[in-house]
Amino acid sequence: MTGLAAEVVKVADRRLRELAEQLDSYGWAAELLDDRWRLVWVSEELLTMYGERDPGRIGVGDHVLVSRARGVARGVIAEDSADQWLRTNGPFLLEAAEGGMEEIAEKLDPERARILKDCDPRPAPSLWTSTFDFSRDEFFGRVNYVAERVHDPTGELLGYVYIYGLDVPASIGTLLMRGDRAMHERMAALVQPGQRSAAVLFADLEASGSLSRRLPSPVYFRLVRDMRTALEATVADCGGIVGKHAGDGVSAFFLPEQLDSSSSAARAALETARSLPYLTREAASGLAGEGLPVDPDGCRLKVAIHWGPSLYIGQVASQGRLEITALGDEMNEAARIEQSAAGGQVLASKSLIERLDEHDASALGLDPTRVAYRVLADMEGVSEKARRDAGSIAVADIPGL
DSSP: OOHHHHHHHHHHOHHHHHHHHHHHHTTOEEEEEETTOBEEEEOHHHHHHHTOSOGGGGTTTSBHHHHHHHHHHHTSBOHHHHHHHHHHHHHHHHHHOTTHHHHHHTTSOHHHHHHHHTOOOOOOOSEEEEEEEEEETTEEEEEEEEEEEEEOTTOOEEEEEEEEEESOOHHHHHHHTTSOHHHHHHHHTTOSOEEEEEEEEEEEETTHHHHHHHSOHHHHHHHHHHHHHHHHHHHHHTTOEEOOOBTTBEEEEEOHHHHSSHHHHHHHHHHHHHHHHHHHHHHHHHHHHTTOSOOGGGOOEEEEEEEEEEEEEEEEEOSSOEEEEEESHHHHHHHHHHHHSOTTOEEEEHHHHTTOOHHHHHHHTOOGGGOOOEEGGGSTTOOHHHHHHHTTOEEEEOOOO
């Protein structure tokens, strides 16, 4: 709970504060109103939905109509949804208003004041539900809510609670549950794109085109699926974020702001990278063990890790998926390093390795003062494109697990 939200609830009522703490602990997008319909608390999840850090900016401490007006002004609540909200909740506001229609109407613009005049005052039921259209940046969708009166054990009315949820059927929600929750939370934290430092990982199957032609399509599909599943699980376990997929390749980001330091981010990237060739061989061996025509020695992963000190990182949302992507010269350089690696090889840039502090280097079994680097342009078999885009990058071959 934010400091300001906690302070407002504490002034309003200790019993509401206890409910607020329970709602926040379970990650609900929720808000609490007192018995006079004053907004006294909003949850961390609801603040995140609004894209706001300060509860006061969305109306905490003011009448709920002030909050709704600010939501409309910010564009997060559609105009017609605000009208619908008033038609649904207006009768309850009028019933509780000591000053009657005039007290409430003065908080509204003339058009919505006319909507309110068509409402007949009546007590709020024990529970009610409705929906509204929500918009923020490139995101647009419907949000459902359930509202309920809050009473203490003696029956005294304390206020009202609104709990919000996306208009997503449970059958679709189960698809979201298949992913790693902690990684989804790290992805959600990047809703606002911006300049961020990060360790970048690129990995791809060597000679994947030839491999896809030699293997039956169902077998190649399983190989790529099993390989990605194992790779993405490792990225998640190491505190990273899976990036865009390209063919049978994978990318990942490890952010210092989420892993406490640049050294921790570099260490997480190295730990992940070192395990990937082994995991790829394990996925191939599993299929070979079923009698499928897969040669584990022919399934080798090329891996590169690089440091981006100022990448532009954020979410890219489409109709079918949500991805994290990054822009910056280092992204192109990382791709060229990966293309220059041999199958089963992990190449790490000097700029990434030298982010390690003594503790993290020791944990990895690396001594940065004894690492031998090669300039990418001097490596055998490097393409002209790699020489042009990343030829001056110093890299080292990191032994795998």
